[in-house]
Each structure stands twice: as C-alpha cells, then as structure tokens.
Amino acid sequence: MGVARQPATGPDIVDLADTAGVARPGSIGPTDMVQLLDAQGRRVSDDAFGPYADALDPQTLRGFYKDMAVVRRFDAEATALQRQGELALWVPVIGQEAAQIGSGRALAAADYVFPTYREHGVALTRGLDLADLFKLFRGISNGGWDPRETNFHLYTLVLAAQTLHAVGYAMGIKRELDAGLATEPAAVVAYFGDGSSSEGDVHESMVFATSFNAPVVFFCQNNEWAISVPFSVQSKVPLANRAAGYGMPGIRVDGNDVLAVHAVTQWALEHARAGKGPVLIEAATYRLGAHTTADDPTKYRPSAEEAAWRARDPLLRLETYLRTEGLADDAFFRQVKDDGDALAAHVRSAALALTGEGFERRFATVYAEAHPLVAEEAAWFAQYAASFEDADPSDSTREGGVA
Amino acid sequence: MSTTMTMAKAINAGLRATLAGDDKTLLMGEDIGPLGGVYRVTEGLAREFGTDRVVDTPLGESGIVGTAIGLALRGFRPICEIQFDGFVFPGFNQITTQLAKIHTRSDGMLSVPVVIRIPYGGGIGSIEHHSESPEALFAHTAGLRIITPSNPHDAYWMIQQAAACADPVIVFEPKRRYWLKGEVDTAAPARDPFSAQVVREGTDATVVAYGPLVPVALAAANAAAQDGHSLEVIDLRSISPIDFDTIAASVEKTGRLIVTHEAPTFGGIGGEIAARISERCFYALEAPAMRVGGFHMPYPVARVEEHYLPDIDRILEAFDRALAY
Numbered sequence A: 001m002g003v004a005r006q007p008a009t010g011p012d013i014v015d016l017a018d019t020a021g022v023a024r025p026g027s028i029g030p031t032d033m034v035q036l037l038d039a040q041g042r043r044v045s046d047d048a049f050g051p052y053a054d055a056l057d058p059q060t061l062r063g064f065y066k067d068m069a070v071v072r073r074f075d076a077e078a079t080a081l082q083r084q085g086e087l088a089l090w091v092p093v094i095g096q097e098a099a100q101i102g103s104g105r106a107l108a109a110a111d112y113v114f115p116t117y118r119e120h121g122v123a124l125t126r127g128l129d130l131a132d133l134f135k136l137f138r139g140i141s142n143g144g145w146d147p148r149e150t151n152f153h154l155y156t157l158v159l160a161a162q163t164l165h166a167v168g169y170a171m172g173i174k175r176e177l178d179a180g181l182a183t184e185p186a187a188v189v190a191y192f193g194d195g196s197s198s199e200g201d202v203h204e205s206m207v208f209a210t211s212f213n214a215p216v217v218f219f220c221q222n223n224e225w226a227i228s229v230p231f232s233v234q235s236k237v238p239l240a241n242r243a244a245g246y247g248m249p250g251i252r253v254d255g256n257d258v259l260a261v262h263a264v265t266q267w268a269l270e271h272a273r274a275g276k277g278p279v280l281i282e283a284a285t286y287r288l289g290a291h292t293t294a295d296d297p298t299k300y301r302p303s304a305e306e307a308a309w310r311a312r313d314p315l316l317r318l319e320t321y322l323r324t325e326g327l328a329d330d331a332f333f334r335q336v337k338d339d340g341d342a343l344a345a346h347v348r349s350a351a352l353a354l355t356g357e358g359f360e361r362r363f364a365t366v367y368a369e370a371h372p373l374v375a376e377e378a379a380w381f382a383q384y385a386a387s388f389e390d391a392d393p394s395d396s397t398r399e400g401g402v403a
Numbered sequence B: 001m002s003t004t005m006t007m008a009k010a011i012n013a014g015l016r017a018t019l020a021g022d023d024k025t026l027l028m029g030e031d032i033g034p035l036g037g038v039y040r041v042t043e044g045l046a047r048e049f050g051t052d053r054v055v056d057t058p059l060g061e062s063g064i065v066g067t068a069i070g071l072a073l074r075g076f077r078p079i080c081e082i083q084f085d086g087f088v089f090p091g092f093n094q095i096t097t098q099l100a101k102i103h104t105r106s107d108g109m110l111s112v113p114v115v116i117r118i119p120y121g122g123g124i125g126s127i128e129h130h131s132e133s134p135e136a137l138f139a140h141t142a143g144l145r146i147i148t149p150s151n152p153h154d155a156y157w158m159i160q161q162a163a164a165c166a167d168p169v170i171v172f173e174p175k176r177r178y179w180l181k182g183e184v185d186t187a188a189p190a191r192d193p194f195s196a197q198v199v200r201e202g203t204d205a206t207v208v209a210y211g212p213l214v215p216v217a218l219a220a221a222n223a224a225a226q227d228g229h230s231l232e233v234i235d236l237r238s239i240s241p242i243d244f245d246t247i248a249a250s251v252e253k254t255g256r257l258i259v260t261h262e263a264p265t266f267g268g269i270g271g272e273i274a275a276r277i278s279e280r281c282f283y284a285l286e287a288p289a290m291r292v293g294g295f296h297m298p299y300p301v302a303r304v305e306e307h308y309l310p311d312i313d314r315i316l317e318a319f320d321r322a323l324a325y
Helices: A011-016 A050-054 A058-083 A097-104 A120-125 A130-137 A161-178 A200-211 A239-246 A258-273 A303-310 A314-324 A330-353 A360-364 A372-386 A396-401 B007-021 B045-049 B061-073 B089-099 B135-139 B152-164 B211-226 B244-254 B269-280 B302-308 B312-323
Strands: A112-114 A188-193 A216-222 A250-254 A279-284 B002-006 B025-029 B054-056 B077-081 B115-120 B145-147 B169-174 B181-185 B197-200 B205-209 B231-235 B238-240 B257-264 B290-294
Touching: A050 A258, A058 A097, A058 A120, A058 A130, A058 A258, A058 A314, A058 A330, A097 A120, A097 A216, A097 A258, A097 A279, A097 A314, A112 A161, A120 A130, A130 A330, A161 A188, A161 A200, A161 A216, A161 B061, A161 B089, A188 A258, A200 A216, A200 A239, A200 B061, A200 B089, A216 A258, A239 A250, A239 A279, A250 A258, A258 A279, A258 A314, A360 A372, B002 B007, B007 B025, B007 B045, B007 B152, B007 B169, B007 B181, B025 B061, B045 B054, B061 B077, B061 B089, B077 B152, B089 B135, B115 B152, B135 B145, B135 B169, B135 B238, B135 B257, B135 B269, B145 B152, B152 B169, B152 B181, B169 B211, B197 B211, B197 B244, B205 B211, B205 B244, B205 B312, B211 B231, B211 B257, B211 B312, B231 B244, B244 B257, B244 B269, B257 B269, B257 B312, B269 B290, B290 B312
Parallel strands: A112 A188, A188 A216, A216 A279, A250 A279, B025 B054, B025 B077, B077 B115, B115 B169, B145 B169, B205 B231, B205 B257, B257 B290
Antiparallel strands: B002 B181, B145 B238, B197 B231
C-alpha cells in the first residue's frame, strides 16, 4: 500500500502514515494514493482503509452504484435541457460521481455541507430534489432550496468563499459542544476544486480551521482542469501535501474509486467529530465533460487524455466489481437505468414547470428588516408597472419595460 | 443614568452589554483579546467574558469575515473588528459577494447578522492605509447597512443596535474621536440607528455631516453664528440607509444644503444626498447643493493631511458660495 497521506500530526495519523510518498502533480496510480478498487474493478488491500469497505453490505454497494448512475443520467438530462434552451447554463459533473457519492454517503444527517456549484452528486446524497438545482441555472433563484432542511448549503459561485463559511460553521458546532448546547458531534465538509485551491480563502480557511481545531473536512476534487488551465499551473505538489503545512492530516485518494473515497471520508469525519480537528482530502478525479456548457475542452486538452480517463470510469469499475462478486445482476442494472430515466423525466418536467417569483419579490429579500430605500423603490416600481396596465398590448416597450 | 466617558469607552460598554445580554454574540478580530485591540476598544472584555467570547483570530480579514458568516449561519452573532479602514479590503470580497448577498440568495430564508466594526478616517497623523474613509464602497452594495456614530452616547447604543439587527451592519467608528468625551445615558431609550438627527437648529443652510466631521460642522456653525448666520447641522448617523426625510425637512426650511465627509467628493455619499435632495426639494433650494469632501487622490501623507480634510473654513467657504446664488 502506498499512500501520500501526508503526515503525521497526531498519533492516529502516525499509525496510518506507514508510507508517505510525494506524488507528482497530476499523476494517478496505486503508488501514491488510497485505492480500494482499481480501474479494473479489483479490490486492493489496504490495512488502514480496507476495513471500511469490508464493512459495507451488498445493498450499500449497489446503492453507491445506483446513486452514481442516476446522477450521471441526471447530468445528461441537464446538459440536454441546456442545449434545448431550457437552462441558461449547466455545470456537468460527469466523471466525478465517485468522489461525490463516496463522500456524500459518508455523511451523517447532522453533518453539514458547503458545496461549490458542481456538487450535484452530493446534493443527491443529502436528499435534495435535484430539480431544485435548476432554479439557479434557469434564472429563477440565486439559491433554490432551504439549506436547513438537508444541511446542504446553497451553491457558491465565487470560488473558495464557501470554504471559510464551512470553517465558521464548524467553529459554531464546536462552540455548541464546548458550551454543552449540543450533544451530538457533527462535522462540516467544505468542497472545493483544484482551481479554487489557489484562492487565498482556501489558505485562510485552513489556517482558521487548524487554529480553532474546527470539525471540518476539506474535500478537494482535483479534476485536473480549472476551465482550461491544467493542475500543473495551480500546484507543483499534490494538494494533499499542503495539509502538513497547516498541521492537519492530508489524504490523497483515488477519486474515481467510490469505496476509497467513502472510506477516507468516513475516517476524516470521525476524526473531525471526535474533536481532533480538520482533515484535507484530495480526490484525484477527472472532469470528463466541459467546465460548463459554455466551455469547449477540445481547444485545450487532447482527446487521448479524456480517453485515458474514461478507462478509469468510476461507474464501470464498480459495475465490474459487483458483477464479478455476484453482488448485482442484469435485473439490478436494468432497474438502475429505469430509475435514472425516471429521475430524468421528473427533473425535466419540474424544470419546465418552474416559474419564478415576480420582480417585486426581489425587493423583499434584500434585507431581513424594513429598509426605507428599498421600500421606496419597490413602491415606485409597483406604480410604474401599474401604469402599463392600460397600455396598448402591441406597444413594444411594454414587454421590454415591465415583465 | 448619565455618565461621562470617551467614545472608545462607550463602545466598550456597549460591547460589554451586548456580550452580557446574548450568549450567542462573540467578538472576533486581530489583537482584540488580552491587548484589547490596537485602540483598546475591547479592553478588559476578554478577561471578563473569556477568550472564547472575545476571540483573537489569525491575521486574515477575509478569514475573519468569512468564518463570521459561517458562525452566523449556525446561529451565532459575531461582531468583527477590522483593525484599520485600509485593511478591510482583504475582506472586501467576503463582505460584498457573500455577506451582503446571502439573504437575497436564499430568497430570504437565511439571515447573516454579522457586525463589522471599522475604525476609519484621518486626522491622526498616521501612515498609509490608516486614515481612509471607504464607506461609499460599501454603501453602493445592497444588502449591507452602514452606521457611524459621532459621539459617545450614540456609540454606546448603536453598537448594541447593530448587534441586534437581523441584517449585516458595518459600524464605521471615527477613530480620531475615540478619545472624545461626552455624556452617555445608559437608560435613555435608544434612537433609531438608521435615522439622522438634527444636532443644531438653524435657518440659513443645512450642513449634513457624519462621524468625525460632526464636531467640525458644529464648530463651523458656531463660527458662522458670530458672523450672523444660522446653520442647521444634521448628524447623518446612518450612511445606508440614509434618512432623507430628516434632511429634506431641514432643507425645505433653510433652502441650502452642504454635505461634508472626509471621503473623496467624487462618487461619495455627498453626491447621493445632493442628487436626492435636488429631486425632493428643488423649489426650496436657493442654491445648488454643495459638497465638501476629500480630493480625488489617495489619502495624502500625514504632513499635509490638514489640507485634505474638510475643516471649518472649507465648510464656511461652501456656505459663502451657496449664499452667493
């Protein structure tokens, strides 16, 4: 077992860090990261993390596959909706299903997630109606759901800003535990990417997290590309290596291996919930699709690279494993396909039915308390809008001026 | 119950009352614990409430504001101190793209009641980045509230009101008035923090000032009185929202408006007040609204800052110009 789980700031980490190789940026392979299921779908032994996978029953393993498959189907439907003009933009998640389902399924109900804008798989694991994600991309809302219902925060578009919110939220959990206001330990997961890792907020969030021993897991999906810029421009070392500099454990994991991701995230969450402080996980994965539907990867990366990563597909390897071990049959995979199609049909009809609130509502959400300027402008707009009510409907300014 | 204290002590007392009154409040900032802050505004609070309520953070303004947002999402009410005006900018992103927007982003479901205290303004002979007045940059951002006390009594109450507000509030504290003494009535019912106050009545012109320039405007009114002119002085108190009703009522009476602030005149709060009052009081105005502010330059070096800062003479010069119409 070779692991770039970087070192060694607590006794339990020393136990785990039997090897601490330094990986080359962008490299993947069994020698420098945690892997429990290789690209051919074979179980890899691992003394530290293997037991987590060994403890999973067949139903859970099938559940991982189903989650990944329906998210991929959902993602395809969303991309189609964008192409058909029903969404302004879509952010494909294809290729990163294992990183998201593996980490999301490791969470407990009381844990809290701060996503970027690509965590559709994590959203599924939190119980979100995935159609709610479309409110953002259909111009209905800048949020779209009540985060308190699923402990899944709103998507944050300014890169890395949410990592600090996650740390603050985790500091709050710790304060409650320390003050006896809460009894159930909980942890927070801050999702971010290899591009975001260059943002100063990631640095400050790791400084604050370690300084205050906050129960937070930094989960970086290193998908190799920040739009068109390769990971080698962001960092000369694997991001997990940076953890040592902050004084927390860092684990590099095969992000296309759902079992390994689930295992290391479970370990990290237990670590955080036990009051031992933050953990950095770097999930080595690949953005098989475009950055967004407005992007064109053919301009900046060779198709051979994509092909190489398709061979490491997270769904394929779990399917192979499930079939080889006799844990799932054709009927199961047919059912999963049907489930994915059903989800796609649901989100499509839900998307087309989405109607936003009127412009007037925007005035009402700027401030929580009464605000005279907003009230004045809202009143003015209402009067202005009303002035069009008797106007000739063929007047072209009507449509352009007031919805 | 009335007590004489400096503005710094008044803010300290206001913070003490806030911490004592609500377990969910906490102070966060650089050097605010055992040291009591570089201006000693939080002096003694760490000893009294513990360093888990008065938290010395790592040195990172984005981190301070960003983690305060997370704490607020968890139900806490953080009061952040930014050490100096010019050092708020590393936290500007978190304040403008996150703090100001989370309520509306969530369609009103989430609130982030974070208070950010910022000592601001010049006149203390300091070095670069320690004398700035960046309030207009924040006032332009919907979702934030901005208040600035000019005297100890307001300082005592307004910090408590900011802490109780469901919206994010930036409290700009006029650092050159930290040592200004005044009466603080800790039993008086607090005035609406988002309202302006007529602090001197007059008939010939309305001078709107806030924060550090309120005493200057009052001194200008005193000087004008010796020449037989009567200036009404309004302490704006709230920069966002602005209490235009109080200003308009005054200008309807005086017919002239002078707005003064240390921040650069161009694109400043004075321009917004001048425009709004021109719309509302056009027929009452005897002269165009006059602005007396800083020049369009980065805050100058301390040796020459007296020429940059609005003073009695520049306010009176503007008044003379207004009279000449």
